[in-house]
Amino acid sequence: MNAHKSAFVFSEAFLSYKFRDDHPFNQKRVVLTYDLLKASGALDDEQIIPPRMATDEEIKLIHKSNYIEAVQKASVGLLSSEQGMQYGIGTQDTPMFENMHEASAQLVGGTLTAVDAVMNGDYTHAVNIGGGLHHGFKGKASGFCIYNDAAIAIQYLREHYNLKVLYVDTDAHHGDGVQWAFYDDPNVCTFSIHETGRYLFPGTGNVNERGHNEGFGYSFNLPIDAFTEDDSFLEVYSKSLEEVTEYFRPDIIISQNGADAHAYDPLTHLCCSMKIFEEIPKLVHRLAHKYCNGKWVALGGGGYDIWRVVPRSWAQLWNIANLDGQTLQGPLPKEWLEKWQPKSPVQLPTHWQDLSRVYKEIPRKKEITEKNQLTLGKALEIIRNEQKYIL
Amino acid sequence: MRMIVEEVMSRDVITLSPQDKIESALKLLNEHHIRHIPITDEEDQVVGIVSDRDIRDAAPSILAAEQNLDILESPLQSIMSSPVITAHPLDFIEDIASLFYDYEIACVPVTHANKLIGVVTEKDILYTLIQVTGIREQSSQIEIRVPNKIGTLPKIAQIISDRNTNISSVFLYPSKEDQSERVIVLRVQTMNPMPIIDELKKQGYHVIWPNLPGMSE
Known part of the structure; x- marks a missing residue:
C-alpha cells in the first residue's frame, strides 16, 4: 500500500502538440511512456486524471496579451510569416500549425491540473509528462516551446497560495524561460543543471546568473561540461540540490524532468545513462518529503530519443512518485516490446536499466569531473559565504 | 546598436x-x-x-x-x-x-x-x-574550419538560411594550425542545429564542433 497518493495527468490530446512529422519534439513519447506503465502494471486507471484546458487568463499569468493573440491567429492560419517572426513563431524550431493555441493551452492545463491535484490535498505528488516547456518566453516562442507551463504553474501557486516554490530543472538545456520569469522574485528559487551553453542552445545558464534585485541569490545554475558522465553528474547534482533546498526551504517543488542528458540523445552532448533518470527524481522525492510535506509536481520536458530513452525515464519518474521512491528493475514487459518494436526505427532496450555502457570511453573524464566540481563550488559560493557569516 | x-x-x-x-x-x-x-x-x-x-x-x-x-x-x-x-x-x-x-x-x-x-x-x-558574441540571444554554436577563400561565408550562410534559420552572430578568425585556413564561429537561432551540421558535412565542410574532445582532429 502507498502511504502517499500520486496522480498521473494524461490524455491523448497531448498528441495534438505537433509541429511536423520530422520535428524532434514528438509527444508520441508520452503515449509510449503511458503504454509502458500500463504494460508493467504500474499505473491504475483511478490514478489517471484528465487534463483541463488552461484559460487565457491563466496563460496571461506569464505571457503577454499580444503574444497570446499572435498564437491564436497562427492557430487558424491568420498570422503572416513576418508577424510571426517577432514572436518566434514560424521558425524551424517552432513552426505554425493548426490549433497550436489549443494544443499549447492543453499542455498548460495539464500542468495546472497537476498543481490543483496536489493543492486540493487529494494527492501528495502529481506527474504531467506532457508539460515542462521551459524555454517559452513572456512574449516569444522558442526552443520547441510555445507557452511556458512550468512558469505559469509557479505564478499560479504564487498568486493563489502564496507558496515558496523551488523549481528544479534537470533538462540538458538551460531552463531559461522559467529563470527569467522569476529572476527578481525571492519567493521562487530556480535551480538548473544543464550542459554548458558554450555551444548548446540556448547559451545562457552561467553560474553568475544569480537573480536580480530582490531575487538575487535565488537563481542557481550548474553548467556542466559536454561529455559529463553519470558519476560526475550525480555528484554535483546531489550536493547542489541538497544545499539549495536546505537554504531555500521551499513549500513545494516543481521539477522539470527533461530526458535529454542521455548519451543517446541526438541534440545534446552529455554522456549519461538511465541511472541519472532514477537518481534525479529519487532525490527530489526525498527533499519534497523532508521540506514540503511531500508536495511535488513533476513535469516532462526535452527528450529526443523517444524510443530508447524517454519512455523508460519518465516511467521511472512515475514509479518513484507512485512507489515511495522505488524504481522498477529487470526486463521490460514483453507486451510493450512486441507492440512497439515493429514501429521503432532503432532496436528497443530490453531492460529498465542500461545493461552496458552505451558510448565510447571519454578520454578527458578526469578533467571534466574536476571542472564540474569547480563549477559546483562557484554555484554554491553564495550559500556557503552566507553560512560563514551565520557561524 | x-x-x-x-x-x-x-x-x-x-x-x-x-x-x-x-x-x-x-x-x-x-x-x-x-x-x-x-x-x-x-x-x-x-x-x-x-x-x-x-x-x-x-x-x-x-x-x-x-x-x-x-x-x-x-x-x-x-x-x-x-x-x-x-x-x-x-x-x-x-x-x-x-x-x-x-x-x-x-x-x-x-x-x-x-x-x-x-x-x-x-x-x-x-x-x-x-553582446557581439550573440550570447544574449537563444542560440546554438557551430564552429567550422574552412579554406581562406573568397565566397566561403556566403555559401555557408546559404545552407543556414535554406533551413529557415536565423544567424545571431558570426566570428571569423585565422586558424592557429594553418594560415591558409579560417575558423568560422556561428551562433544560430535553433535548438536543433543537427540538420545544418549534416548538410555542412555533406558539402565537405570541416565542422570542428559539435564533436568529441580529444577524439576528433
Whole structure:
C-alpha cells in the first residue's frame, strides 16, 4: 500500500502538440511512456486524471496579451510569416500549425491540473509528462516551446497560495524561460543543471546568473561540461540540490524532468545513462518529503530519443512518485516490446536499466569531473559565504 | 546598436573640481562603487582624472604606526592625472579597446565641444563585446574550419538560411594550425542545429564542433 497518493495527468490530446512529422519534439513519447506503465502494471486507471484546458487568463499569468493573440491567429492560419517572426513563431524550431493555441493551452492545463491535484490535498505528488516547456518566453516562442507551463504553474501557486516554490530543472538545456520569469522574485528559487551553453542552445545558464534585485541569490545554475558522465553528474547534482533546498526551504517543488542528458540523445552532448533518470527524481522525492510535506509536481520536458530513452525515464519518474521512491528493475514487459518494436526505427532496450555502457570511453573524464566540481563550488559560493557569516 | 562611444557610455557622470578634497573623492568612490572621477572646471571642461589607485598612492600606508590623515584634506589637483586622454562620442568601440590596452587605463571621459558628456569604462567595453558574441540571444554554436577563400561565408550562410534559420552572430578568425585556413564561429537561432551540421558535412565542410574532445582532429 502507498502511504502517499500520486496522480498521473494524461490524455491523448497531448498528441495534438505537433509541429511536423520530422520535428524532434514528438509527444508520441508520452503515449509510449503511458503504454509502458500500463504494460508493467504500474499505473491504475483511478490514478489517471484528465487534463483541463488552461484559460487565457491563466496563460496571461506569464505571457503577454499580444503574444497570446499572435498564437491564436497562427492557430487558424491568420498570422503572416513576418508577424510571426517577432514572436518566434514560424521558425524551424517552432513552426505554425493548426490549433497550436489549443494544443499549447492543453499542455498548460495539464500542468495546472497537476498543481490543483496536489493543492486540493487529494494527492501528495502529481506527474504531467506532457508539460515542462521551459524555454517559452513572456512574449516569444522558442526552443520547441510555445507557452511556458512550468512558469505559469509557479505564478499560479504564487498568486493563489502564496507558496515558496523551488523549481528544479534537470533538462540538458538551460531552463531559461522559467529563470527569467522569476529572476527578481525571492519567493521562487530556480535551480538548473544543464550542459554548458558554450555551444548548446540556448547559451545562457552561467553560474553568475544569480537573480536580480530582490531575487538575487535565488537563481542557481550548474553548467556542466559536454561529455559529463553519470558519476560526475550525480555528484554535483546531489550536493547542489541538497544545499539549495536546505537554504531555500521551499513549500513545494516543481521539477522539470527533461530526458535529454542521455548519451543517446541526438541534440545534446552529455554522456549519461538511465541511472541519472532514477537518481534525479529519487532525490527530489526525498527533499519534497523532508521540506514540503511531500508536495511535488513533476513535469516532462526535452527528450529526443523517444524510443530508447524517454519512455523508460519518465516511467521511472512515475514509479518513484507512485512507489515511495522505488524504481522498477529487470526486463521490460514483453507486451510493450512486441507492440512497439515493429514501429521503432532503432532496436528497443530490453531492460529498465542500461545493461552496458552505451558510448565510447571519454578520454578527458578526469578533467571534466574536476571542472564540474569547480563549477559546483562557484554555484554554491553564495550559500556557503552566507553560512560563514551565520557561524 | 552602433558600435560607437555614444551608444555605450554612461551619461550620469560623477565629477569633482580641482579644489575639492581627496577625502570627498574617496567617499564618492566607495559610495558609488566606481573607480574613476573626472575633474572638471566651472565650464565642465575636463582638467584631470582621479582613480582609486591615485588615491591609494597618496593615502598613508596602513602599516604605518601613526596615520597622518591630513593628507586627505589636500586638494585633488595635487594628485590628479593631467592632461587627460579623452574620447569623442563618435569614436569606435574597437579604438577605445585599443586605447585601454595601449595606455593601460580603464576609463576615458567623453567630451563634445570641450565639455564633459559621459564616461566609458573597461566594463562598458567588455559588455558590448559580450553582446557581439550573440550570447544574449537563444542560440546554438557551430564552429567550422574552412579554406581562406573568397565566397566561403556566403555559401555557408546559404545552407543556414535554406533551413529557415536565423544567424545571431558570426566570428571569423585565422586558424592557429594553418594560415591558409579560417575558423568560422556561428551562433544560430535553433535548438536543433543537427540538420545544418549534416548538410555542412555533406558539402565537405570541416565542422570542428559539435564533436568529441580529444577524439576528433
